[in-house]
Amino acid sequence: MAGLSAGRALTTRGAQVVILDKGRGPGGRMATRRLTGLHNTPLPCDHGAQFFTVRSKPFQAQVDVWIKSGHVVLWATRFPHADGNRDRHEEPRYVGAFGMNALAKDLATGLDVRCSQTVVNIHPSEQGYRVVTQEGPTFEGRAVLVTAPVPQALSLLDASGLGIEATDALRRLTYAPCLAVALTLDGPTNLPAPGGLRFTGEPLAWMADGRAKKAPGNEHSVVLHAAPAFSATHFRQDREKAADLMIRCAASWIGPGNILHRHIHGWLYSTPLAQDTQTEKYRILHHHPPLMLAGDGFSGGRIEGAYLSGLEAAHALATGRDADPPASILRF
Secondary structure, eight states: OHHHHHHHHHHHTTOOOEEEESSSSTTTTSOEEEEEOGGGOEEEEEOSOOOBOOOSHHHHHHHHHHHHHTSEEEEESOOBBTTSOBOSSOOOEEEETTOTHHHHHHHHTTSEEEESOOEEEEEEOSSSEEEEETTSOEEEESOEEEOSOHHHHHHHHHHTTOOOEEOHHHHTOOEEEEEEEEEEESSOOOOOTTSEEEOOSSSEEEEEEGGGGTOTTOTTEEEEEEOHHHHHHHTTSOHHHHHHHHHHHTHHHHOSSOEEEEEEEEEEEEEEOSOOOOSOSEEEEETTTTEEEESGGGTTSSHHHHHHHHHHHHHHHHHTOOOSSOSEEOOO
16 A cells, blocks of 8 residues: 555556566455355455544545445444444444455556566666566666555565664564465355444454455355464464464354355565654665655555555655755665
């Protein structure tokens, strides 16, 4: 989301932008996967980000466009908890009408997005930077904006031999993992309205009924998100056993129907934990030529935060705005 919002903002200002994404399609944790449903019909299922909120005017403007085009619908204003309580704070929770990934694809429309491109090195060049991918192609540009999770971004810069001295604040930007299990069923769930359920403790943090999210063809699917400690413990172990434990915990809400298909996925960088105390929603690592970081790690871990981070980073690149002091020092 950060890379796409930055790319669109810079393209609107007349810049030539290339977006490199190691995934098969844009979206990252705004992931929608097609599972096998009843009669082998494909069912789209959001197994990453489940919904989003809006608390700023710039993101509200984008969401209004999506609502008008039919890409976004309101899901709920609060969710119940498994212990019987409800969310104290009431605010609109929105979802992608055609899956969360459809929002990323909409932002990517008209942009030069190169998928299945894993960046392995960034080198100084006469123009600014040369970006090398694992798949072979190289790209040159006057500026580089890295929107991967901060630990991945710093590993990339370390591997590039740029001599980066990241601040302690950047090194503290860690993330909690999340194991996600997506299920298709041959009948409805027992989840209470509006179809999303929060948990306190372990092993589950979240459960959602796909039908309740109004996604076409998503009649009987369920997504389970594990809590951070359980995810960390089982992330590199037998995930099938972890899925069994999660399903057992959710059995009373899954309903009496049979599970037709299940898909297990691990999000290593699911939710930022430590937050940087700086107010900027991006970090400038080198000024001339510009090398910057952006993403949800600088803005609270929400979809809106990632969007705003990319937007502000794009504005800084377009206007030549400096961050004072810089987050780190690069020695070429």
